[in-house]
Amino acid sequence: PKGYLDIKAAKRNEYYGIVFEGKIDAPKAGEYTFEMASDDGARILIDGKKVVEHDGLHGQELRKGKVELREGQHTIRVEYLAYGAPNGFRAGWTEPGSNHAKLSVESLRQKNKQKPKKESLPPLIGAMQDGYAAILCSPQFLYLKEKQGPLDDFAIASRLSYFLWSSMPDAKLLELAKAGKLQNPAELERQVERMLQDSKAAAFTRHFSSAWLRLDKLGKMPPSGGDFQFYKNLKVEPMLLKQVTSYFEEILNTNGRISEFIDSDYTYMNQVLGKWIYRREDIRGARLRKVKLDDPRRGGIFTQPGIMTATANGVDTSPVIRGTWVLENILGTPPSPPPPDIEPLPTDTRGAVTIRERLDLHRKNESCSSCHAKIDPMGFAFENFDVVGRWRDRYRGVNKPIDTKSTTTTGREIANIIEFKNMLKERESQIVQCLTEKMLTYGTGRRLEAIDRGKINRIIKELGKKENRLRDLVHLVVKSDLFLNK
Numbered sequence: 253p254k255g256y257l258d259i260k261a262a263k264r265n266e267y268y269g270i271v272f273e274g275k276i277d278a279p280k281a282g283e284y285t286f287e288m289a290s291d292d293g294a295r296i297l298i299d300g301k302k303v304v305e306h307d308g309l310h311g312q313e314l315r316k317g318k319v320e321l322r323e324g325q326h327t328i329r330v331e332y333l334a335y336g337a338p339n340g341f342r343a344g345w346t347e348p349g350s351n352h353a354k355l356s357v358e359s360l361r362q363k364n365k366q367k368p369k370k371e372s373l374p375p376l377i378g379a380m381q382d383g384y385a386a387i388l389c390s391p392q393f394l395y396l397k398e399k400q401g402p403l404d405d406f407a408i409a410s411r412l413s414y415f416l417w418s419s420m421p422d423a424k425l426l427e428l429a430k431a432g433k434l435q436n437p438a439e440l441e442r443q444v445e446r447m448l449q450d451s452k453a454a455a456f457t458r459h460f461s462s463a464w465l466r467l468d469k470l471g472k473m474p475p476s477g478g479d480f481q482f483y484k485n486l487k488v489e490p491m492l493l494k495q496v497t498s499y500f501e502e503i504l505n506t507n508g509r510i511s512e513f514i515d516s517d518y519t520y521m522n523q524v525l526g527k528w529i530y531r532r533e534d535i536r537g538a539r540l541r542k543v544k545l546d547d548p549r550r551g552g553i554f555t556q557p558g559i560m561t562a563t564a565n566g567v568d569t570s571p572v573i574r575g576t577w578v579l580e581n582i583l584g585t586p587p588s589p590p591p592p593d594i595e596p597l598p599t600d601t602r603g604a605v606t607i608r609e610r611l612d613l614h615r616k617n618e619s620c621s622s623c624h625a626k627i628d629p630m631g632f633a634f635e636n637f638d639v640v641g642r643w644r645d646r647y648r649g650v651n652k653p654i655d656t657k658s659t660t661t662t663g664r665e666i667a668n669i670i671e672f673k674n675m676l677k678e679r680e681s682q683i684v685q686c687l688t689e690k691m692l693t694y695g696t697g698r699r700l701e702a703i704d705r706g707k708i709n710r711i712i713k714e715l716g717k718k719e720n721r722l723r724d725l726v727h728l729v730v731k732s733d734l735f736l737n738k
Contacts, residue, residue: 272330275430277406278321279399287316293333299326325404400738405429407738412440412730415695416447418455437731444730448504448723454497461500464690466581467493470558473566475639479648482528483640492558492641494540495520499553502542507723510684514676515551518544529557529642549643549669554582554676555634557641564639571607571631578630583679584686587623606647607635608655629658633672681712684720688712691729700734707734 276298278284286296286303296304296317304317387393403411409421409429421429425443433439447453462468470493475483482488498520503512521543526535530550535543545551553559563574580586611628635656638644646653659665666672676683688711689700700708711728718724729735 270332272328274328275325276328277325277404278323281321281323283318284321285316285318287314288330289314290332295329295331297329297331300329402737405432405434408434408440408736411695411735412443412447415730415735416444416456416726417450417452418459419452440731441727444727448726454501457497457501457504460691460694461497462493463694464581464687465496465553465559465562466577467496467558467562470562473564475561475564475566480640486524486528488524488528488640489561491522491525491540492556492561495525496553496556496558498540498542499556503722504726505723507721510687510720510722510725511677511680513553513687514680514683515673516545517548517551518542519550519556525557529640531642547643549636552673554578555637555641555669557637560634560637560641561639563634566639569607569635569637569639571611571628571635572624573631574634575627575629575631579627581690582676582686583630583682584689585682587627606650606652606655608632626661629660629666632656632658633666633669636669680720681716684715685712688715688725688729691725692732692734695729695735704734707732 286298288294288296288304288306290306294304294306295302298319298321301319303319304315306313306315399407406426406429409425412434413419413421413425424446425434428434428439428443434443448456471489474489502508502520503510519542520540521530521532521535522538522540523535524538525540526532526543530547532546549555559577560569560574563577564570565573576587611624633656635654636643636645644654656668657666660675664675666675685708688708692704692708692711693700711725711732714728715721715725
């Protein structure tokens with residue numbers, strides 16, 4: 253079972269050492285086994301009924317007791333007596349049909365000569381180290397365990413907290429869970445607003461935007477040397493990540509429309525990004541701040557240098573990588589993987605030919621042509637952005653003009669990045685669906701299935717009534733059946 257325990261002071265008429273009171277949640281009905289050991293005596297009471305009583309006369313000998321529990325919540329009280337040093341206790345329980353597992357304390361200690369020996373530590377410190385090590389290595393600590401079906405209030409508190417804060421619930425959430433109030437949609441809405449206004453919500457901005465836009469690829473193959481030496485010397489990479497998260501945070505905090513991810517008249521930059529990426533001399537200072545754009549090709553989040561760098565390979569750009577990124581993360585229509593016998597497109601480190609010329613040769617293979625007809629138009633529109641997101645009109649090395657023209661599988665012609673953004677605006681509903689699914693996957697920790705389609709569509713329909721705004725999407729996700737059920 254899972255539960256919570258409050259440590260409370262107890263009357264000293266029986267020389268209590270420590271008393272735990274709280275709740276446990278039995279995931280299924282059946283016979284549960286509780287066990288404990290204590291050198292001075294102890295008891296476990298479930299729903300007021302004594303299940304284990306340990307007299308402590310034979311040292312820390314393990315005593316067990318069994319009790320039939322119905323599925324659901326039960327009260328628990330654990331009493332430890334203390335009549336003198338040394339003091340020690342342990343307790344545990346097992347579910348019906350499960351095995352009791354123990355962590356070996358010895359296996360958790362590092363056998364390192366540089367580490368102080370146990371004998372050199374005060375007994376209490378050594379015992380605390382062992383206890384913390386066991387807790388931190390336990391599956392219950394490393395994984396969120398949720399039972400199938402509707403989440404109870406404590407599970408909602410945990411899921412909500414890890415969704416928006418990437419951390420455990422605070423006292424307010426636990427208080428509401430204990431009172432059974434997190435099943436109330438109005439209370440959930442209040443808590444989402446409270447949590448989004450907290451500084452800890454920066455974790456959601458950072459982690460979700462990275463998961464959605466695949467910013468984990470940033471830094472895998474960073475540009476270096478030659479014309480890109482500034483990227484390393486000026487430590488540009490953290491600035492690129494901060495720019496993306498600042499932009500996401502702006503739309504979240506203002507409840508901006510999701511279409512602002514496609515295009516806008518502003519971005520975030522500092523002096524380094526202004527000078528080296530955007531080629532602007534009017535930006536001063538190291539802090540990233542909101543800046544009005546003077547170039548309509550630059551608006552939105554998808555053309556920001558962090559995205560352009562994450563979708564390049566550090567040497568040259570690839571419409572295939574960028575096109576696949578758009579299909580997977582923006583439109584939600586990932587292409588099929590290439591056939592196993594097809595060689596990947598080689599990187600042209602000498603700059604002898606353009607990427608379009610290499611792709612034209614590659615597409616002559618019939619096994620490749622159908623997929624590339626879908627992928628390439630989504631990537632060619634970004635070719636004016638180099639591997640760090642700077643604008644360019646010609647390829648270096650071959651000194652040939654960049655050709656961004658392409659035709660989609662529907663026959664639509666796209667000449668440049670502005671026309672590409674216009675095409676994305678017309679497909680806003682598809683982008684909203686993709687973003688909704690990404691957020692649900694992030695919030696619930698599971699892949700969505702075909703059976704979830706109806707519930708996803710209900711979220712999208714309600715969001716459309718609210719003009720497809722980002723903060724509203726967070727609220728709708730939290731109140732959805734998909735979020736509130738396992």
